[in-house]
Amino acid sequence: MKIALLGHGTVGRGVVDIIDSGTGALEVxxxxxxxxxxxxxxxxSNFDDIVEDDExxxxxxxxxxxxxxxxxxxxxxxxxxxxVTSNKxxxxxxxxxxxxxxxxxxxxxxxxxxxxGGIPWIAGLMKVRRVDEVSxxxxxxxxxxxxxxxxxxxxxAEFGAVLERAQGLGYAERDPSADIDGIxxxxxxxxxxxxxxxxxxxxxxxxxxxxxxxxxxxxxFASRGQSVRLLxxxxxxxxxxxxxxxxxxxxxxxxxxxxxxxxxxxxxxxxTIGPLKxxxxxxxxxxTGNAMVQDLxxxxxxxxxxYDFSRGLAYDPTLLSGDYLIRAAGFEPSGAEPAGAGYHRVxxxxxxxxxxxxxxxxxxxxxxxxxxxx
Amino acid sequence: MKIALLGHGTVGRGVVDIIDSGTGALEVxxxxxxxxxxxxxxxxSNFDDIVEDDExxxxxxxxxxxxxxxxxxxxxxxxxxxxVTSNKxxxxxxxxxxxxxxxxxxxxxxxxxxxxGGIPWIAGLMKVRRVDEVSxxxxxxxxxxxxxxxxxxxxxAEFGAVLERAQGLGYAERDPSADIDGIxxxxxxxxxxxxxxxxxxxxxxxxxxxxxxxxxxxxxFASRGQSVRLLxxxxxxxxxxxxxxxxxxxxxxxxxxxxxxxxxxxxxxxxTIGPLKxxxxxxxxxxTGNAMVQDLxxxxxxxxxxYDFSRGLAYDPTLLSGDYLIRAAGFEPSGAEPAGAGYHRVxxxxxxxxxxxxxxxxxxxxxxxxxxxx
Numbered sequence: 001m002k003i004a005l006l007g008h009g010t011v012g013r014g015v016v017d018i019i020d021s022g023t024g025a026l027e028v029x030x031x032x033x034x035x036x037x038x039x040x041x042x043x044x045s046n047f048d049d050i051v052e053d054d055e056x057x058x059x060x061x062x063x064x065x066x067x068x069x070x071x072x073x074x075x076x077x078x079x080x081x082x083x084v085t086s087n088k089x090x091x092x093x094x095x096x097x098x099x100x101x102x103x104x105x106x107x108x109x110x111x112x113x114x115x116x117g118g119i120p121w122i123a124g125l126m127k128v129r130r131v132d133e134v135s136x137x138x139x140x141x142x143x144x145x146x147x148x149x150x151x152x153x154x155x156x157a158e159f160g161a162v163l164e165r166a167q168g169l170g171y172a173e174r175d176p177s178a179d180i181d182g183i184x185x186x187x188x189x190x191x192x193x194x195x196x197x198x199x200x201x202x203x204x205x206x207x208x209x210x211x212x213x214x215x216x217x218x219x220x221f222a223s224r225g226q227s228v229r230l231l232x233x234x235x236x237x238x239x240x241x242x243x244x245x246x247x248x249x250x251x252x253x254x255x256x257x258x259x260x261x262x263x264x265x266x267x268x269x270x271x272t273i274g275p276l277k278x279x280x281x282x283x284x285x286x287x288t289g290n291a292m293v294q295d296l297x298x299x300x301x302x303x304x305x306x307y308d309f310s311r312g313l314a315y316d317p318t319l320l321s322g323d324y325l326i327r328a329a330g331f332e333p334s335g336a337e338p339a340g341a342g343y344h345r346v347x348x349x350x351x352x353x354x355x356x357x358x359x360x361x362x363x364x365x366x367x368x369x370x371x372x373x374x
Numbered sequence: 375m376k377i378a379l380l381g382h383g384t385v386g387r388g389v390v391d392i393i394d395s396g397t398g399a400l401e402v403x404x405x406x407x408x409x410x411x412x413x414x415x416x417x418x419s420n421f422d423d424i425v426e427d428d429e430x431x432x433x434x435x436x437x438x439x440x441x442x443x444x445x446x447x448x449x450x451x452x453x454x455x456x457x458v459t460s461n462k463x464x465x466x467x468x469x470x471x472x473x474x475x476x477x478x479x480x481x482x483x484x485x486x487x488x489x490x491g492g493i494p495w496i497a498g499l500m501k502v503r504r505v506d507e508v509s510x511x512x513x514x515x516x517x518x519x520x521x522x523x524x525x526x527x528x529x530x531a532e533f534g535a536v537l538e539r540a541q542g543l544g545y546a547e548r549d550p551s552a553d554i555d556g557i558x559x560x561x562x563x564x565x566x567x568x569x570x571x572x573x574x575x576x577x578x579x580x581x582x583x584x585x586x587x588x589x590x591x592x593x594x595f596a597s598r599g600q601s602v603r604l605l606x607x608x609x610x611x612x613x614x615x616x617x618x619x620x621x622x623x624x625x626x627x628x629x630x631x632x633x634x635x636x637x638x639x640x641x642x643x644x645x646t647i648g649p650l651k652x653x654x655x656x657x658x659x660x661x662t663g664n665a666m667v668q669d670l671x672x673x674x675x676x677x678x679x680x681y682d683f684s685r686g687l688a689y690d691p692t693l694l695s696g697d698y699l700i701r702a703a704g705f706e707p708s709g710a711e712p713a714g715a716g717y718h719r720v721x722x723x724x725x726x727x728x729x730x731x732x733x734x735x736x737x738x739x740x741x742x743x744x745x746x747x748x
């Protein structure tokens with residue numbers, strides 16, 4: 001099967017490395033590159049060379065970003081070529097458009113590498129929903145923030161010091177906002193919910209990150225027998241669903257609290273299967289490349305992922321609610337009780353209300369931090 | 375697709391419940407039952423009614439035990455019917471014969487439910503080995519023993535008391551030997567190695583269980599920052615492989631130590647994918663039934679599992695070696711050093727040597743216990 005690769009960065013190189021080291025049926029016949037980097041016969045800087053080449057069955061998009069990735073994916077699908085992508089931002093933004101274009105043109109869309117890197121999470125969700133409704137999912141979906149929390153917990157270092165270490169190791173970008181403010185997890189949560197619940201998931205969900213998490217916060221939660229993890233989550237019930245991204249207190253003896261370094265742990269639950277968890281490398285050249293090659297092998301084997309957003313599930317934020325702990329100097333939420341260490345416990349609010357409350361708190365104390373406590 | 379069910383116990387009923395509650399393409403058209411329990415038109419006590427029925431595409435074997443399951447599976451495959459089984463004992467014993475019979479008759483063999491219950495472990499291994507060689511696997515593969523160790527650790531109760539509780543909950547059989555002596559894990563290890571390494575795995579591997587584990591043992595390991603779990607394990611290197619089943623000391627902060635109750639956690643590793651872990655219900659009517667229904671849906675979708683034992687990997691027990699801790703009153707292994715609490719540390723022996731040493735120790739002290747310490 002001949003494929004074209006868009007984007008020859010970390011992930012794209014992983015795909016080429018794995019295919020070139022021998023997976024039989026696959027051949028990278030074209031690579032889209034900037035003109036100044038085109039140093040192989042198969043490289044081109046003109047997307048037309050790819051989309052107009054009838055011998056190319058599949059386009060592997062590993063460019064990242066919204067444009068031109070979005071336009072290239074749509075043009076590839078419209079040309080009847082299947083698309084394998086690792087680009088969570090573009091899939092979260094244009095999932096429905098891609099699904100429609102794929103269906104209309106007899107092409108397929110493969111997205112395993114967008115969420116959980118090399119972990120067979122999307123495949124796992126699709127398998128679960130063949131038999132069960134997925135009643136809920138949640139996950140440590142971002143390796144950078146897990147590395148930061150894990151290192152802070154283990155070494156007692158402060159957020160800034162660990163972030164610098166993460167940047168030195170290449171786990172964090174120079175501008176870490178997408179990771180530490182939860183944007184990356186937001187994209188993965190939208191994708192997971194779309195697959196798990198068969199819905200074109202809302203883009204307007206409550207999202208908070210761990211930018212303001214301190215060593216003292218972790219010590220406070222540890223004194224309660226808990227750790228804190230940044231989780232993407234979704235629930236489905238009686239024709240409605242809700243999603244959120246938020247720091248969450250987890251039992252110190254839980255699987256989630258045991259996730260080390262920059263690993264991911266993704267969980268889902270169905271009526272007959274019970275809880276399932278999938279753990280592995282959520283990023284990196286070879287694990288993510290592996291997921292894309294697996295998608296290509298599935299395509300070659302005749303697997304055709306089906307996304308069906310026609311059920312019309314309603315977004316109902318009241319489905320995700322619980323108690324929260326908030327720390328904000330000079331800010332006392334109404335109905336809250338002091339919980340020690342500068343924290344207040346806010347009982348039974350939705351994740352959306354919690355996000356609004358955090359905004360209020362941040363306007364008073366820009367270092368405010370809040371976590372869901374289940 | 376019409377299927378026949380052999381065995382209408384816990385797992386078989388799970389399969390029927392899931393299919394009857396609506397998975398579309400599947401229909402249970404015959405059920406093999408004892409004559410005195412045949413109270414539905416689709417029930418028969420005569421296997422000929424099933425194997426000679428040309429309308430039946432697949433046979434679901436959930437009887438357990440070696441015979442008549444073995445004979446029925448071979449006859450079904452020889453009749454060109456695909457077989458889905460949850461029977462770890464029969465697959466571990468006759469895997470190669472089943473694979474040959476399936477290949478010779480254009481039928482397929484599906485074994486997801488044999489290992490890890492509802493966890494997509496076999497599918498996970500098969501997917502990993504499409505791209506990577508599986509360099510190693512290990513796992514908490516038996517829910518009963520994990521429940522016992524977890525409860526002993528959490529409540530400080532003794533082995534016997536927790537075993538009784540497990541029996542009361544239906545987690546443990548009245549004769550718990552297959553679980554606590556590692557026989558169940560042995561079968562699952564043989565199956566996992568066969569799939570992961572593409573080898574007709576040896577049946578002659580070192581196996582020890584947790585029958586002699588005490589509260590004091592767990593306290594001793596806890597004082598070293600460790601917990602103990604019964605693991606099935608395998609490694610592959612340079613054309614050779616090794617397998618073993620043994621209690622193993624794991625870091626108290628590891629994912630393995632965090633596995634609660636009767637859950638399973640199965641891990642594997644490949645060069646490009648890195649480590650992957652799969653967690654879920656390793657037993658039970660609905661999770662195991664779910665795994666069998668997933669196999670049936672795969673069969674209906676045209677998936678044909680390929681097992682290829684022709685690579686000729688050699689069994690080399692030296693590939694699994696390390697240090698061990700052994701407790702046996704009145705027994706001092708040569709080359710060992712006292713490690714406190716009645717324990718001796720035996721450096722750098724193979725799992726096979728460790729099993730022999732444990733036999734020696736048990737002849738002196740029938741309460742002896744030993745664990746690998748990695």
